[in-house]
Amino acid sequence: MAPSSELNRLTISDAADRLRRREFSALELTRACLERIGAVDPKLNAFITVTEEEAIAQAEAADRALKAGGAATLCGIPLGIKDIYCTAGVRTTCASKILENFVPPFDATVIAKLRREGAVLVGKTNMDEFAMGSSTENSAFGPTTNPHDLTRVAGGSSGGSAAAVAADECLGALGTDTGGSIREPAAFCGVVGIKPTYSRVSRYGVVAYASSLDQVGPFSKSVRDAAILLRTLAGADPQDSTCSARPVPDYERALTGDVRGLSIGVPKEFFVEGMQPEVEKAVRAMLMQYESMGATTMEISLPHSSYAIACYYIVATAEASANLARYDGVRYGLRERAEDNIELNEKTRERGFGAEVKRRIMLGTFALSAGYYDAYYLKAMKVRTLIRRDFERAFENCDVIVTPVAPTTAFRLGEKMSDPLTMYLSDIFTISVNLAGLPGLSMPCGYDANDLPIGMQIIGPPFSEEMVLRTGDALERSGAVTLRRPAL
Ligand code: GLN
Numbered sequence: 313m314a315p316s317s318e319l320n321r322l323t324i325s326d327a328a329d330r331l332r333r334r335e336f337s338a339l340e341l342t343r344a345c346l347e348r349i350g351a352v353d354p355k356l357n358a359f360i361t362v363t364e365e366e367a368i369a370q371a372e373a374a375d376r377a378l379k380a381g382g383a384a385t386l387c388g389i390p391l392g393i394k395d396i397y398c399t400a401g402v403r404t405t406c407a408s409k410i411l412e413n414f415v416p417p418f419d420a421t422v423i424a425k426l427r428r429e430g431a432v433l434v435g436k437t438n439m440d441e442f443a444m445g446s447s448t449e450n451s452a453f454g455p456t457t458n459p460h461d462l463t464r465v466a467g468g469s470s471g472g473s474a475a476a477v478a479a480d481e482c483l484g485a486l487g488t489d490t491g492g493s494i495r496e497p498a499a500f501c502g503v504v505g506i507k508p509t510y511s512r513v514s515r516y517g518v519v520a521y522a523s524s525l526d527q528v529g530p531f532s533k534s535v536r537d538a539a540i541l542l543r544t545l546a547g548a549d550p551q552d553s554t555c556s557a558r559p560v561p562d563y564e565r566a567l568t569g570d571v572r573g574l575s576i577g578v579p580k581e582f583f584v585e586g587m588q589p590e591v592e593k594a595v596r597a598m599l600m601q602y603e604s605m606g607a608t609t610m611e612i613s614l615p616h617s618s619y620a621i622a623c624y625y626i627v628a629t630a631e632a633s634a635n636l637a638r639y640d641g642v643r644y645g646l647r648e649r650a651e652d653n654i655e656l657n658e659k660t661r662e663r664g665f666g667a668e669v670k671r672r673i674m675l676g677t678f679a680l681s682a683g684y685y686d687a688y689y690l691k692a693m694k695v696r697t698l699i700r701r702d703f704e705r706a707f708e709n710c711d712v713i714v715t716p717v718a719p720t721t722a723f724r725l726g727e728k729m730s731d732p733l734t735m736y737l738s739d740i741f742t743i744s745v746n747l748a749g750l751p752g753l754s755m756p757c758g759y760d761a762n763d764l765p766i767g768m769q770i771i772g773p774p775f776s777e778e779m780v781l782r783t784g785d786a787l788e789r790s791g792a793v794t795l796r797r798p799a800l
Contacts, residue, residue, distance in 0.1 A: 345434055364434075385429070389432060392481065398418060399433070471501075479798060492717075496742055521628070522627065542777065574783065575709070576710060576713070595715070718738055755788065
């Protein structure tokens with residue numbers, strides 16, 4: 313039996329098997345994670361709230377369920393939850409001062425699903441305020457650092473979840489992805505993350521940022537674990553009319569390890585000048601690996617890619633300005649003293665929102681204002697259609713598309729904070745996937761000269777998660793990449 317200090321390093325699939333064999337208990341596994349959080353989180357700041365007592369009670373309940381037999385795969389598995397998910401009785405801050413003391417009276421649908429399966433929720437993870445950012449530096453609770461190099465960012469906006477999984481503070485975690493917020497931090501921290509097809513997973517109880525783009529997804533230490541988590545998360549929800557009723561396949565069973573005959577498109581627009589050469593080299597090495605495993609690769613074109621960031625920052629900010637109107641000092645969280653309603657609204661929002669959130673609300677309000685709507689929002693919607701069609705055309709000739717996740721590895725803390733446009737460029741390879749509503753998997757594919765992880769992205773047509781996961785899992789099994797644990 314592994315010493316309990318190492319249980320937190322296990323993958324979900326290994327831990328689930330061994331819990332069933334009673335090699336250790338859910339309580340021991342949970343304690344190992346909580347101890348690890350105690351030891352490394354002061355350096356990482358991956359968690360905003362650690363729910364130690366609740367986690368221990370859940371682990372004890374999981375042990376009873378495991379003993380009784382027939383428990384679900386996730387029973388007794390410790391997970392981190394991005395602080396954007398409503399958790400009944402546990403504060404949900406969205407890393408904002410405006411929700412600092414907001415305790416939701418209900419669980420998000422995906423949280424309820426995890427609880428029903430007996431998962432153990434160890435805490436709420438750090439993020440960019442309202443998921444706006446690419447580095448987790450826009451958090452009212454301070455930045456999360458990268459477990460591979462504490463002077464660098466963990467990526468964002470789901471940086472806390474990515475860092476927590478990379479540092480073995482939990483076995484898996486939930487994030488959200490509007491423009492890359494699962495895939496980019498997964499790449500920066502050297503873990504797996506998947507943004508499923510738009511509408512694949514319920515968003516009921518997930519604080520809304522940009523509703524036509526937001527999607528829920530998991531972080532994990534292996535592609536298999538991502539498949540296990542997604543199977544639980546996905547599926548229809550009567551509480552969310554935007555959620556698809558399509559049946560959920562058994563994603564784990566799709567992992568055959570076989571990619572023979574698979575055709576992989578490689579978009580020429582995604583290997584741009586100015587990107588870190590080691591990133592391109594690592595991704596190209598994986599393409600050769602796929603060829604040696606019987607897949608074929610072909611160059612493709614996504615001609616409207618260069619408009620993706622401009623288009624996204626109109627659509628996302630417009631939707632954000634509408635979604636964030638609800639924080640008025642009356643219904644949730646912070647409430648400043650004021651003489652009347654207008655003053656209450658102004659003062660609360662002035663004090664409660666951080667700089668980046670205010671910038672987005674102003675941009676979005678401007679884009680939607682009378683006289684400008686056609687010039688900006690409507691035009692962006694048309695560009696969005698062109699971007700989606702680029703992918704539709706590409707998928708007439710190839711099964712999946714492989715790209716880098718981000719143009720560089722993790723950058724230094726503070727490096728991009730004074731220049732929002734450079735920060736926005738971190739998402740150049742992930743944003744078009746949200747605009748087109750497609751599934752995108754991010755997985756480690758190598759390391760740069762500073763030992764920082766490099767991420768590879770696998771994109772598929774709508775609802776092709778089985779093929780996307782199979783493609784990623786096959787590479788993982790091939791042993792082409794040896795994962796390095798951060799020395800913390
Ligand atoms: N970095 C992008 C933004 O700031 C994407 C964030 C996300 O996916 N939530 O909007």
